[in-house]
Amino acid sequence: MFETMFKALGEPTRLKILKLLAVKDLCVCDLEEIMQASQPRISQHLKVLKQARLVNERREGQRRVCSLNRSLLNHNINEFLNYLEEPLENNPDLSEELFRLQCLDGQSCLRKYGKAEHKQNTK
Amino acid sequence: MFETMFKALGEPTRLKILKLLAVKDLCVCDLEEIMQASQPRISQHLKVLKQARLVNERREGQRRVCSLNRSLLNHNINEFLNYLEEPLENNPDLSEELFRLQCLDGQSCLRKYGKAEHKQNTK
């Protein structure tokens, strides 16, 4: 989910589209003209932005007017910052990593020169 | 700048690294063990994160201990949200786009059937 959003944001053409949509709702052909880019190029980038839900679309006749989904953008970005700070325990996808991280204990490193008895305590 | 950051964030391995660094400073070999990934893989992803300045590094002997650059992450993300809302006029890179956007004026579309007036009325 964060990955999808950041992938969508990590591309110059799409960043420019978002910046323009922040000024004004625009249809594909407007973006085409304003950005001097081909129609498929705009269309394909919009598809990525819509899939990431950063852009909404409404139909007006044969036009598809695009708008910036500010609320989702702000919400997701806040969610991301919260996600980073919340405990690993909250994230089932990272339970393995949590376990291995805990093996570090107070130590600075799993591997050491005198690695000796370090990894032996399985309870 | 935003592009670099978002590109760095838009990849699952790197997101995982950041999440782990949010818990604790770690060296490359720790990440290797915790994530069960190869050393070059970790090293290469860290390079991207360091280039985006999302991760800082300090040397401790032969180790390179990595830490999450929270302040830059928060700062840049806020900058991005501000950037989206500030007027296009502030951005010299988009002066051409600004000009073309202004050609739209009150109209909803540059191109139209009747070119002169646009019908938005739904009956």
Add this chain to the structure above:
DNA sequence: AAATAATATAAGTATATGGTTATAGACTTC
């Protein structure tokens, strides 16, 4: 219904990206 306009999608291609294995470099310990 035919012509046109706005948009989406398909197909092809070049480049970017993420992974691997192999090797080099930089410290540390002996």
Add this chain to the structure above:
DNA sequence: GAAGTCTATAACCATATACTTATATTATTT
């Protein structure tokens, strides 16, 4: 200084991505 440890980089390969041109789809006007 030799051996071992930690990290970076090089070389390679497979897949993903961003573009292009060509075509399909859908809505509107006549």
